[in-house]
Amino acid sequence: VGAAAREAIVNELFHTLLYLPPQASSVSREIDYLHYVVIGSAMAGAFGVTIALVYFFLRYRDRPGVRRKAVRTHESMTFENVAAALTLSLFLGFWVVGFRQYSEIRTPPPDASRVYVIAKQWMWEYAYPGGMTTQDELRVPVGEPIELVMTSRDVIHSFYVPAFRLKQDVVPGRMTILWFTATEPGVYDVFCAEYCGNGHSRMRGAIRVMPRDEYARWIAGTGTEDLASAGERIAADKGCLRCHTVDGSPHIGPTWKGLYDAPVRIAGGGTVRADDAYLTESMMDPMAKIVDGFQPVMPSYLGQLSGPEAGAIVEYIRSLRSNP
Amino acid sequence: MSELGFWRNPPGHGFWSSWLLTKDHKRIGVMFFIATAVALALGGIFALLLRIELLTPERTIMGAHAYDEMFTLHGVVMVWLFMIPSIPTTFGNFLVPIMIGARDVAFPRLNLASFYVYVAGAIIVLCGLVLGGVDTGWTFYAPYSTTTPTKVAIVAGGVFVLGISTIMTGINFIVTVHTMRAKGVTWMRMPLFVWAIYATSIIQVLATPVLGLSLALVGADHIWNLGLFDPQLGGDPVLFQHLFWFYSHPAVYIMILPAMGVISEVVPTFSHNRPASYRWIVLSSIGIAFVGFLTWGHHMFVAGMSRFDAGMFGILSMLVAIFSAIKVYAWTSTFRKGRITFTTPLLYVLAFMFLFVFGGMSGVAVATSSLDVHWHDTYFVVAHFHFVMVGGTLTGYLAAIHYWFPKVTGRMYPDKWGIVASAGVSLGFVFTFLPQFLLGNAGMPRRYWSYPPQYQWLHVASTAGATVLALGMILTLTYVLVAFFHGPPAGDNPWRSRSFEWRTSSPPPEENFDQIPQLTRGPYDYGEDDA
Numbered sequence: 017v018g019a020a021a022r023e024a025i026v027n028e029l030f031h032t033l034l035y036l037p038p039q040a041s042s043v044s045r046e047i048d049y050l051h052y053v054v055i056g057s058a059m060a061g062a063f064g065v066t067i068a069l070v071y072f073f074l075r076y077r078d079r080p081g082v083r084r085k086a087v088r089t090h091e092s093m094t095f096e097n098v099a100a101a102l103t104l105s106l107f108l109g110f111w112v113v114g115f116r117q118y119s120e121i122r123t124p125p126p127d128a129s130r131v132y133v134i135a136k137q138w139m140w141e142y143a144y145p146g147g148m149t150t151q152d153e154l155r156v157p158v159g160e161p162i163e164l165v166m167t168s169r170d171v172i173h174s175f176y177v178p179a180f181r182l183k184q185d186v187v188p189g190r191m192t193i194l195w196f197t198a199t200e201p202g203v204y205d206v207f208c209a210e211y212c213g214n215g216h217s218r219m220r221g222a223i224r225v226m227p228r229d230e231y232a233r234w235i236a237g238t239g240t241e242d243l244a245s246a247g248e249r250i251a252a253d254k255g256c257l258r259c260h261t262v263d264g265s266p267h268i269g270p271t272w273k274g275l276y277d278a279p280v281r282i283a284g285g286g287t288v289r290a291d292d293a294y295l296t297e298s299m300m301d302p303m304a305k306i307v308d309g310f311q312p313v314m315p316s317y318l319g320q321l322s323g324p325e326a327g328a329i330v331e332y333i334r335s336l337r338s339n340p
Numbered sequence: 341m342s343e344l345g346f347w348r349n350p351p352g353h354g355f356w357s358s359w360l361l362t363k364d365h366k367r368i369g370v371m372f373f374i375a376t377a378v379a380l381a382l383g384g385i386f387a388l389l390l391r392i393e394l395l396t397p398e399r400t401i402m403g404a405h406a407y408d409e410m411f412t413l414h415g416v417v418m419v420w421l422f423m424i425p426s427i428p429t430t431f432g433n434f435l436v437p438i439m440i441g442a443r444d445v446a447f448p449r450l451n452l453a454s455f456y457v458y459v460a461g462a463i464i465v466l467c468g469l470v471l472g473g474v475d476t477g478w479t480f481y482a483p484y485s486t487t488t489p490t491k492v493a494i495v496a497g498g499v500f501v502l503g504i505s506t507i508m509t510g511i512n513f514i515v516t517v518h519t520m521r522a523k524g525v526t527w528m529r530m531p532l533f534v535w536a537i538y539a540t541s542i543i544q545v546l547a548t549p550v551l552g553l554s555l556a557l558v559g560a561d562h563i564w565n566l567g568l569f570d571p572q573l574g575g576d577p578v579l580f581q582h583l584f585w586f587y588s589h590p591a592v593y594i595m596i597l598p599a600m601g602v603i604s605e606v607v608p609t610f611s612h613n614r615p616a617s618y619r620w621i622v623l624s625s626i627g628i629a630f631v632g633f634l635t636w637g638h639h640m641f642v643a644g645m646s647r648f649d650a651g652m653f654g655i656l657s658m659l660v661a662i663f664s665a666i667k668v669y670a671w672t673s674t675f676r677k678g679r680i681t682f683t684t685p686l687l688y689v690l691a692f693m694f695l696f697v698f699g700g701m702s703g704v705a706v707a708t709s710s711l712d713v714h715w716h717d718t719y720f721v722v723a724h725f726h727f728v729m730v731g732g733t734l735t736g737y738l739a740a741i742h743y744w745f746p747k748v749t750g751r752m753y754p755d756k757w758g759i760v761a762s763a764g765v766s767l768g769f770v771f772t773f774l775p776q777f778l779l780g781n782a783g784m785p786r787r788y789w790s791y792p793p794q795y796q797w798l799h800v801a802s803t804a805g806a807t808v809l810a811l812g813m814i815l816t817l818t819y820v821l822v823a824f825f826h827g828p829p830a831g832d833n834p835w836r837s838r839s840f841e842w843r844t845s846s847p848p849p850e851e852n853f854d855q856i857p858q859l860t861r862g863p864y865d866y867g868e869d870d871a
Contacts, residue, residue, distance in 0.1 A: 035778040035798075047710055051781075054708060058701030065672055066694045072675035073682060073690075078612070093617040096669035103665045107658040110708045115651050117710030122647055171484040172577055174642065174717060178783025181714040185643045187578065188483065189571020192644050205792065209717040209785040211477050213484060214404050217788035 040204055040225070041180035042197040043121060048181070050113050057106060121182065124195035128161035135186040136169040138215030139255065140206065144235060149320065150253040152221040154206065156198055157231035163195040174210035177223060183209055198225040247332025250325050254317065262336055269314060270307050276337035281308040295330050345750065345847030363448035364850060368455055369433035370748070375459060376430060379421035386414035388810055391772075391803040397793045407789040408475035409490070415478030416495060420502045421462055423733050424591065427598035428544075429454070429509055431740045432537040434748060436513060438841045439531045441522025441859065443851040446515040454508035461505060464498030477787060479588075480554075482569030482580040486561040493562050496555040503552045506594075510544030513537055524859030531839055531863045532621055536601025539625040543590045543597075543632065551587035554580060578643055585636035592729050593632045596696075597625060599736025600667060603692055606743050607671050608864045609837040610686045611678030615864055616670045624663035631660040641712045650709050657707035664700050668693065681835075684758030688739035691766035692732060699728025702777070717787075720780020723773040731769055738765065741820065746834050750847045751827030757819045764812030771805030839863045 017025075027045070030052045039045045131154065132143040142154045156162045166175060168188040175194060176183040184194040208219035226234065251257050259268035270280075279287050280294070283306040288294050297304055299321060302314035321329070346366045349358040359367060390410055393400045402410065433451065437444055445451050468474055468491045476485040476492060485492050517538045521530070530538075557568050558580065567573025569580045608615050615621055637645065637653030645653075671693070680686070702724040706712045715721055742762075746752050775798040784795045791799075833842040840863050844853050 035782045037783050047714065050708065051705075051711055051714075054705045054711060055702075058698055058705060061701050062694055062698035065668060065697045066690065068672055069675065069690055069693060072611075072672070072678070073680055073686070076611070076675060076678050076680050078679045078681045093620050093670065093673075096616060096620070096666070096673055099669050100662060100666045104658070104662045107661055107704055108655070110704060111654050111658050114708035114710045115654055118641070118650060118654075118713065119647055121710060121713060122650075171487065172481060176717070176783070176785060178714070183642050183713050183716055187571075187644055189577070190644060205783065207783065207785045211408075211481070211484070211717075211787040213475070213488065214408065216408075217404065217785075217790045220792070 037178040038200065038202070038204070039179070039181075040198060040200045040202065041177075041182065042199055043117065044179065044181040047117060050110070050117065054110055121195075122193075124163040124193060125161045128163035128195050130163045130165055131156070133164045133166040133175065133186065134169060135166065135173040135175070135208070135219075137171065137213055138208070138219040140175075140208075140219070140221045147322075148235060148237065151255040153253060154221065154223045155231065155234060156223060156225055157228045158198050158201050158225050159228065161195060161197045163193060166192050166194065171212050172210045173208045173212050173219065176207045176209035177204055178207070179204040180223075185210055198223070201225045201227055243328050243331040244335040245332075247328035247330070247335075250321075251329050251332060254321065254325075256329065259314070266310075269310060272333045273336050274338035276334045278338070282306065283308045283310075292330050295333060296326055299326055299329070345845060345849050347749075347847055350850065361452075363444070363452055365433050365437050365445045365448065365451060366748075366848065366852075368451050369430050369435075371455055372425065372429040372433060372458070375455075375462070376422050376426045379417055379462065380426070383414055383418035383422055384810065384813065386410055386417065388806060390414060391806045393789070394791075394799045395803055397796055398790050404789040405475065408477075408787070409469075409473035411787060412474050412477050412495075413469060416465060416474075416499065418730070419478055419591070419595075420499050421465070423595040423730070424506060425458060425502075425509070426733070426737055427602065427740060428513070428537055428540055429458070431533075431602070431744060432513060432540075432598060433509075435744070435841050436516060436534055436537055437520065438844060438848060438852050439534050439839070439863075440517065440520060440525050441840065441853070441857050442516065442520035443853070443856075445512050446520055447512050450508050450512055454505045454512070457501060457508065458505040461498050461500075461502035464501055465495055466498075468494035468498060479584060480558050480580075481584075482558060482561065482577045483571070483575075485558050486565075486569055493559040496559040496562075500552050500555050500559075503548045503555075506544050506548050510541035510548070513541040514545065517541075522856050522859065524857075525840075528618070528622070529859065529862045531841070532604035532615065532618065532625075533598075533601040535622045535625050536597050536604065539629040540594055540597045540601075542629050543594050547587045547590040547594070547633070550583060551591070554583035554587065557583075578640070581640055581643055582636070585639045586633075589636040589639065590632045592725070593628050595729055596732045596736075597628060599692070599733045600625070602736040602740040602743070603671060603689055604667075605839060606685045606689050606739050607674050608866065609743070609835050609839060610683060610689075611675045611680050612836070612866050613674055613676075613678035613864075614866055616673035616676075618862070618864065620666050621670050624666045627663040628660060631656065631663070635660050635707075638707050638709075638712070641709050642716050654707055654709045658704065661700060661704050661707070664696070668697055668700075683742075683835075684753075684755055684762050685739045685743040687759055687762040687766070688735045688742065691762065691769070692735040692739065694766075695727050695731030695735060695769065699724060699726075699731055703728055714783075715780055717785055718780035719776040719784045719786055722786050723776035723780060726773045726776070731773075734769070735766070738762065738816065741816075743835070744841075745820070745823070746830030747841060747846045747848075749824055749827070750830055750845075751823055752830040752834060753819055753823035753827055757815065761812050761815040761819070764808055764815065766812075768805050768807070768809030768812050772802050772809055773805070775799070775801040775805070838866060 036048060039048060129145060134141040139151055141151050143149045166186045168186045173186040174183055175186055180196050182194055182196055184192050186192060202225055204223045206221040206223055208216060261267050261271045262273055264271050264273040275290050278290050280290050281287050288305060300318040302316060303312055306312050346364055349355060393402050393407055472491050474490045474492050474495045475488055560566055561568050567575045569575045569577050604621055635653055635657045637649055638657045641650055706715050706721060706724055742758055779795055779798045784791060832846045843857055
């Protein structure tokens with residue numbers, strides 16, 4: 017068995033025992049190696065002291081009938097001080113390696129491409145170099161350094177990707193930086209790690225690490241997909257589908273199934289037909305005509321959706337109509 | 341001398357007036373004990389409700405808002421109503437004057453005032469709970485805390501008042517130790533528990549004003565919208581974190597140093613041996629008290645901090661850890677070649693050592709800056725501070741209860757039940773928090789009301805452990821109460837300890853001694869005429 021294979025086996029063993037998430041960024045493996053050593057030392061220390069104590073408790077227990085003088089007549093800590101000095105060197109070793117890794121995590125390479133991240137209660141928004149934006153799902157290419165430039169609109173949040181072993185607070189009034197190179201395509205959890213109120217535990221998103229060519233096609237916006245499936249993807253990215261279902265069940269907003277061209281009863285009286293004009297108006301100025309029975313809670317997507325994107329969403333809703 | 345010692349009402353006083361207006365440090369200690377034990381029970385009930393809620397990934401028994409308020413209360417009550425005051429105001433109050441051969445503390449009236457200020461602070465905090473609760477977490481991070489509509493100002497005000505009580509008690513102990521030592525009790529003959537309380541008091545007096553200041557600013561910001569910590573008004577949210585942790589990191593030593601003091605007393609008594617090094621145990625307490633002030637930034641490695649700062653706070657954190665390591669080595673060596681009697685307090689020492697060493701080393705782990713980036717604000721941190729701070733303080737507190745029970749009451753509890761309960765408490769504690777270390781490794785953030793389903797089995801395991809812990813605590817409460825009223829007489833010195841507090845009768849008389857003792861030896865001189 018070669019050294020690399022041995023290393024892989026040891027890594028797999030500790031990684032599983034310690035219940036760690038996948039190692040999906042360029043730094044996660046080396047951080048895990050330090051983790052194994054530090055936690056291994058902690059275990060050794062705790063069990064070592066406990067075993068020593070139990071041994072002393074048994075070895076030097078006070079036996080009835082056996083008279084023995086306690087022998088310590090003066091204090092000596094020579095052995096203990098040597099142990100303490102060795103312990104300190106161990107801790108300082110952790111510090112040296114840990115600080116070197118920390119510096120690496122905190123220094124983005126100059127060729128990293130930037131994505132701007134805006135956190136707010138309780139969602140993540142991402143703005144990409146080409147002007148594209150997504151919500152809750154961040155898309156990145158595999159193997160390329162990405163620098164996130166982050167700020168918050170309200171309270172402190174924290175951008176945390178367990179699989180990357182990375183986290184950075186997102187602070188209102190400041191820009192903070194997090195950079196990474198994803199090493200494995202896949203979808204990974206993003207958590208808000210800084211308590212931010214009632215919806216904190218719902219402020220979860222994902223990172224989709226895509227093969228480079230797929231990412232390039234997506235970011236250029238010239239996929240081979242048809243307009244309706246583009247609309248479906250955009251509706252998912254922009255968070256539309258969190259409130260609007262496509263299976264006919266009402267949720268926070270009206271369902272999209274069978275909506276296109278159907279008559280809609282408006283709060284305050286009157287009926288409109290859900291045609292292209294009404295659907296577009298509802299995206300850009302949702303308060304204009306609220307559907308009867310729903311709360312006026314939808315945010316405006318004016319400036320959030322480009323013309324072609326809004327058109328694609330209308331096309332998607334059209335594909336869900338009842339009489340095609 | 342009365343058999344009941346200080347428990348008997350002085351002539352001419354009724355029961356209530358003799359207790360509520362007492363200036364006797366022992367009676368004030370007993371009153372503090374009752375108050376802080378009630379706080380422990382409350383905090384424990386909140387903890388169990390949290391654990392029950394976390395049994396399922398979505399709603400189990402309460403909604404997100406109730407959960408947010410519950411973890412805030414759990415933290416506030418456990419930190420400020422239990423862990424900070426518990427050992428100093430109860431055992432410190434009861435024992436420090438006796439241990440140094442004094443008839444009372446330096447300022448008996450201030451001591452009683454401190455009790456009532458504590459009660460007032462506790463009532464204000466609980467009013468905040470009744471009037472609608474607070475949902476910021478015990479850390480009150482701005483600008484969430486300055487903008488949430490919950491009762492931040494009331495609860496922060498309550499904690500402010502509690503801080504005044506802490507400062508009063510701290511000043512009292514410092515002056516008592518400096519001025520009230522009997523003849524022969526030189527600095528280097530003081531019992532180690534007194535040293536620990538002394539070091540704690542220094543931190544209390546120096547750090548608590550900063551907490552009061554930061555919470556007053558948050559409260560003012562919340563009420564009047566001053567914008568001190570709100571960037572929209574030109575303030576800085578990270579400034580609050582610096583202020584908060586400048587107090588709250590030393591505060592963890594306020595919680596753990598008294599427990600270390602308890603361990604330093606229990607270990608020599610039950611090993612019938614001198615401490616391996618009195619001097620090193622003392623020096624490390626002082627070292628912790630001072631270096632502990634310089635490490636607060638390790639709570640902020642991912643908050644937005646320069647690399648230089650992160651490096652400095654990292655290395656200072658490694659230095660403060662070494663003082664604890666020295667203590668652990670000294671305690672462990674003390675048992676070597678001793679004459680060990682195995683009792684309930686000693687089992688708590690064993691639990692303390694496991695929890696404290698693993699918890700402390702996990703602290704070294706989170707002080708390692710690159711590892712902290714992954715663990716910060718996850719269950720790993722929750723497990724870490726529960727192991728080292730709560731585990732350390734709680735096992736120290738329970739060791740103190742079992743060690744000094746005969747001293748305070750003159751009665752003895754059933755040691756068999758003590759051992760059963762301490763095994764339950766210790767194992768329950770370990771199995772509550774070991775799964776939480778793994779949850780943190782797996783990336784589960786703290787303060788999550790709902791969570792992805794892959795984390796569920798570890799939460800269920802943790803709740804099971806908490807149930808065992810709770811049963812151990814209930815068992816302890818039961819036999820301690822029974823023994824208090826019906827336990828057999830213990831005798832003046834049931835452990836055959838040579839420490840100073842055992843030289844007076846148990847329970848001690850009203851002014852501690854018939855005659856102030858003249859001490860010609862140290863408190864741990866085992867092995868000379870002690871065959």
